[in-house]
Amino acid sequence: MNPSRYDLPVSAFLRIAFAALSASITFTLAAILLPSVFGQYVFALTLITLITIPVQKGCVNLIIRELSRVEKQNYIRTYGSLIVWLSVNIISISTISGVVIFLLYKTGVLTIDISGLRVLGVAWVISFSTSVCAVISAILRSSGRVHLGQLPEFFFRQFIFLLAIFVLLFFVGYKLKYLSSVLQVYALSGLAAVLCSFVVLLISSLHRRIHFRQIDMQLWGAWYGSMFxxxxxxxxxxxxxxVDIxxxxxxxxxxxxxxxxxxxSIVALTQFGHNAVLSARSQRFASLYFSENxxxxxxxxxxxxxxxxxFGFISFFVVLILLLAYSSIFSLYEYEGILVPFLILFAGQLLSLxxxxxSIILxxxxxxxxxxxxxxxxxxSNVIGNYILVPALGVIGAALATAFSILVWKFVTYRMLRSAIGIDTMAFRNI
Structure with a gap:
């Protein structure tokens, strides 16, 4: 069977699962923490994201490109070199980001007034775990050992493992009074995700029988230039x-x-459908272009x-029902006012679709x-809009500025695509 037939449903399944899991964690933390503390956590995670996620995206794109064009006789050498190179980069970049945030906190640049570095530690661990898991999935797909149709089983097993670790740590912490807060449980479960990910990398390396004498250090310089x-x-x-946060x-x-x-977080739940469609079609876009069709x-x-x-329209109603359900399950009365920014951001997203x-075609x-x-x-446009509107309108101003900047970005890419390739991608142009 051709695994590409299952790209769309499998991609949608993965995105729904991870979006739901991410939203559940976000809403759980919001219900546990006071709004001021939760806002500090979000701010810390955002700063770390600005350091780690770009490198993660660069690494993933590099993996897909390098492993797709390498010759068979040099495959093992390149594969092993990539694994070692990526491990060094992820550990070093994550460590650097943690040190930078710590120094900002200690010097007073970060105005986080809660005691200790617990929030910063949790943000760092979550960002680190996300980067490792994203790189692992790219390696598994690009190496040919696991195609897209098999990824749900892999992630499901890993999720069950992490869930078991989470329950165990929570039970031990509750019984022994050793873990003083739920945040520490999240930190330890995130650490378990990192350890689990590196175990998968190790098993993958041993399966290929990669030895350190096969590592090609000369490739590293070229990879650093491409990754940048x-x-x-x-x-x-x-x-x-x-920018808005x-x-x-x-x-x-x-x-x-x-x-x-x-x-x-609510808007992100509405993106799983159209993201699945576009990610499943991306390879098709490339093949049509290079065949000059x-x-x-x-x-x-x-x-x-x-x-x-x-998909955007359908997901809107689904997420609206989920929002009402979440509001009844979690004590979110301290977070009133989330509906209007959600509607504004969703409207901007839908118009951009x-x-x-x-962007994908470019x-x-x-x-x-x-x-x-x-x-x-x-x-x-996002920075200028937020600077003008946030002091006067608060979160509504931020939502308006962000929605407008999304439309600006999308319209500029639309015009550039027409000038570069000469095609029109507007959804209802011929209707």
């Missing part, structure tokens, strides 16, 4: 996604950060735009520099 450019593009996406924390209060984070590429892009927009998968066709320029337009 790829990380720069990914960093712009991450920066655009977190940084601006709110500086211009408003941590309570507003907490409310806004819940709104973003621009008419077919335009039809495929318009079809993907319509599917993504349809109508313009089509412009990346898949070798025009990522145009994507980088478009991202700068989005970031600048």
């Amino acid at each position: 450019s790829l990380s720069l593009v990914g960093g712009m996406v991450v920066l655009q996604s977190n 940084i601006m709110i924390s500086q211009l408003a209060s941590f309570e507003d950060v907490a409310v806004y984070k819940l709104s973003i 621009l008419a077919g590429l335009e039809r495929e892009a318009i079809s993907a735009s319509r599917f993504a927009t349809g 109508l313009l089509g998968p412009c 990346n898949m066709t070798g025009h990522e520099k145009r994507n980088l320029i478009a991202s700068l337009f989005g970031i600048v």
